[in-house]
Amino acid sequence: MAQTQSQPRIALLIDADNAPAEKIDEILTELSTFGVIDIRRAYGNWIKHGLIGWQNKLLEYALRPMQQFDYSKHKNATDMAMTVDAMELLYTEQPDAFGIVSSDADFTPLVMHLRSKGAAVYGFGAAQTPKPFVNACSRFLYLEALGEDAVIAPGADAAVAEAAKAEPAQAKPVAAVEQPATFTGSAASMAAEGCLRIPSSQLRQDSSLMSLLRTAVNAVQDEDGWAKVGAVGTQIGNKASFDARNYGYATLSKLLSATQAFELRDEGTSRVAVRDKRAAKPGRSGN
Known part of the structure; x- marks a missing residue:
C-alpha cells in the first residue's frame, strides 16, 4: 500500500476574551486549508458572563476550554496562560503551525519565537489589531475579511467585483504560494468599516502596498519583465505577512489586477504572470 504524506499539524489557541465566538466556523475553515487542527484550546475566565457566546461553541467545535482566573482586577491572565501553553506545545507536541486568535499585541514576542523555531503562525484578529502583532505572523487575517462580512467597498470597480465573484479562492498548503504581507493603514481602516474591497484609486495611493508589489515583481521577473504570480507571492511571503483578502480580493492576481498598475x-x-506597466516598452513582446 502506498504511503500517504501526513498533513501538517496545527495547534489552535484562542484568546476568548479578545475574539468573537461567531467567527469560529470561518477561522476553522481557513486553518483547515493548511493542515489538521488536532489541538484546539480556548482560554478565558469561564465564570464571566461575557464568555457565554463562546461556551455555546465549545462542544460544537471540539474546543477544549482552558480556565484562567483573573489574578488582579481589570487585568486578565489569558495571554500569559496561552503563551505558557504555546511554549510547552512547541517542545512537546511539536506542531507544524499555530493558529493564534486574538487582537492583543502582547502575543508579538511569542509569535516571533515560534517562527524562529520553524513553526508557521496564522493570526486572526480585529481590524484594530496592532501592526507589530500583524506583521510578526506568517499570515494574518482580519476577522472582518472572513465570511459574509466581507463586502464590496463603495466605488470599487464593477469589473473587478464581477471577476472576484467568478473566481473563488483556492485552498493552499502550509507552504502556500500566495503566502505571508505588510498591512497598511488603509486596509485596516477599510476592514474596520466592513468595506473590504478597496477600489483601485485607493490601492494606488497606498505607497507601502505598491512598493511591496513592485519590488516583488522586479525581484523575480524575466528579461521581458514578466514574473510568475506564484513566484511573486513566494517572494512577498519570505519578506512579510500578507493576504490579499485583507484588501478585499480573493487572490494575489486579483489584487495585482485591481491596482491597474500591472498587466x-x-x-x-497556473501560468498566470504579471508585469509592471512601467516596464512594458513599445514593441516589446507580450508572449
Missing part, C-alpha cells in the same frame, strides 16, 4: 497574461491558469 497580466494567462489569467485563470
